[in-house]
Amino acid sequence: LEWSNSGVTFTYKDLVQVFSVSPSSRPVNGGTQVSITGANLEMSANFVCRFGSVTVVPEFSSTSSLIKCTAPSVSDPGPVSLEISNEDVQFSSNFFNFTYIPVATISRVVPNKMLAGQVTPLFFEGTQFHSSMFLVCIFDELTSEEITSPARFLSSSRITCDSPAFQTSKKASTVVVTNDILFVPFYRSTSLQLDVFNPQVFSLNPSFSPLQGGTQMTLAGSDFLQGMHCSIDGVHIPAEFIDSNTLVCKAPARQQLGSATVRVATAFGNETATKTFILYIADPYITSIWP
Numbered sequence: 001l002e003w004s005n006s007g008v009t010f011t012y013k014d015l016v017q018v019f020s021v022s023p024s025s026r027p028v029n030g031g032t033q034v035s036i037t038g039a040n041l042e043m044s045a046n047f048v049c050r051f052g053s054v055t056v057v058p059e060f061s062s063t064s065s066l067i068k069c070t071a072p073s074v075s076d077p078g079p080v081s082l083e084i085s086n087e088d089v090q091f092s093s094n095f096f097n098f099t100y101i102p103v104a105t106i107s108r109v110v111p112n113k114m115l116a117g118q119v120t121p122l123f124f125e126g127t128q129f130h131s132s133m134f135l136v137c138i139f140d141e142l143t144s145e146e147i148t149s150p151a152r153f154l155s156s157s158r159i160t161c162d163s164p165a166f167q168t169s170k171k172a173s174t175v176v177v178t179n180d181i182l183f184v185p186f187y188r189s190t191s192l193q194l195d196v197f198n199p200q201v202f203s204l205n206p207s208f209s210p211l212q213g214g215t216q217m218t219l220a221g222s223d224f225l226q227g228m229h230c231s232i233d234g235v236h237i238p239a240e241f242i243d244s245n246t247l248v249c250k251a252p253a254r255q256q257l258g259s260a261t262v263r264v265a266t267a268f269g270n271e272t273a274t275k276t277f278i279l280y281i282a283d284p285y286i287t288s289i290w291p
Contacts, residue, residue, distance in 0.1 A: 014040040016086050018094040019065075025099040030073035033059075034098065036084060041067050046088045051098055052080030055088065077102050104128040109194065113225065115270045116198035120163040129156050137161035139194075166196045199223040199264050201274045208279040213253035217262075217278065220246060224264065231265040232278065239264075254280045 017039040026032040036049065042064045048055040049069035058067040067084070074080070082098040083091040106126040114120040122137070131153040139147045151161035201221045209215035219230060222245055229236040230249035239249040247264065254260065259279050263271045 013086060015090070016040045016084050016092050018082070018084060018092050018096050021082055021096050021098060024097070025101055026071050027103040028074050028077055028100045029103055030071045032071045033068050034071050034082075036067050036069060036082075037065055038067075038084065038092070038094075039065065040086070041065060041084070042086065044086045047086045048084070048088045050081070050083050050085070050091060058084070071098065074100050076100070101130055102128040104130065111266070111268050113195045113197060113266070114163050114166070115266060115272065116196050117165055117167055117273060118270050119165050120268065120270060122161055122163055122194075123154075124151075124159045124161075125157060126159075127157055129153060129159050135159065139164060163194070197223050197225065199225070199228070199272050199274075201262065201264055201272055201276050204262055204276045204278055207277065208281050209251035209254075210283045211254055211257070211280055212283070213251045215251040216248060217251055218246060218248050219262065219264065219276075221264065221274070225266075227267045229265045229267065231261075231263040231271050233260040234271075236265050236269070251278060251280075256280070257282060 018036055019039070020037045022035050023032065026034075034049075036058075041047075041060070043060045047058055047060075047067075049058050049067070050056075051069075051072055052074070054072045054074075056069050056072055058069045060067055069084075077100045079097040079099045082096045083093065085091040104126060105128065106124050108125050110123045110125065111120065114122075124137075135151040135153055137149045137151050137159075139149070147164045149161045149164060151159050154160055199221060200223060201219065203220045205218050205220070206215065207217075209217070217230070219239070224241065224244050224247055226241045228239055228241065228247060230239045230247060231237075232252055232254075235252055237249050237252055239247040242248060257280055259277045261275050262278050263275045265271045
């Protein structure tokens, strides 16, 4: 037999294996870096990750047990196989799936105004929301550092979370909702704006009313908004908005003589910290006439 003497060598390599994939789902627009742990993940010029039928070049780490691949975009949601190869020929066969989900959007948040110093339940409305144990809201433009709040999945079009109790009047241009343990934003809308305001109650005129109520009261203060209510000992009554410093409302009936606390409340029930008082007095009556 005659053999060639070119000196070309053939190298046997250990088969690559996949142990874990994180995150295991992302929107169809791709672009997310996916961490893959496994065995024999050594740097190679032909090393690739394959999402379904699409291959991408990984980013290697300092260890042979971790690589990172950027998920490509796809046209349709659903699971695809995620495998790796160190020569772009023979791929791992660990049967890991990567799930593409529809791109979610947020259209609005209700309410979009919050009282300073108070926690406010917020409801985000949109499309294609997904349930997750890691669902959180991130408030990243109201303070110098991010504040997260656990969120709750209500439906594919509705998510709720509580706002932090911000202490000063500020504005937030965006709130991020994410359902990933790494806080990678899934749903972001740059058109959302949350206003944190701090209405103050200064005085009430007149500051007394008979027990049957009905007295028209003018409430003076600051930072009032359309749709606010007067709160008399926790009883919310409609208020007429005159301007940001003036509300007008009618005193409700009361059974007990004495003073009652007057505050301003939002349509969602939050009340101001500042307050004034109204005095309920007995109805005057005539016992005699002289001369």
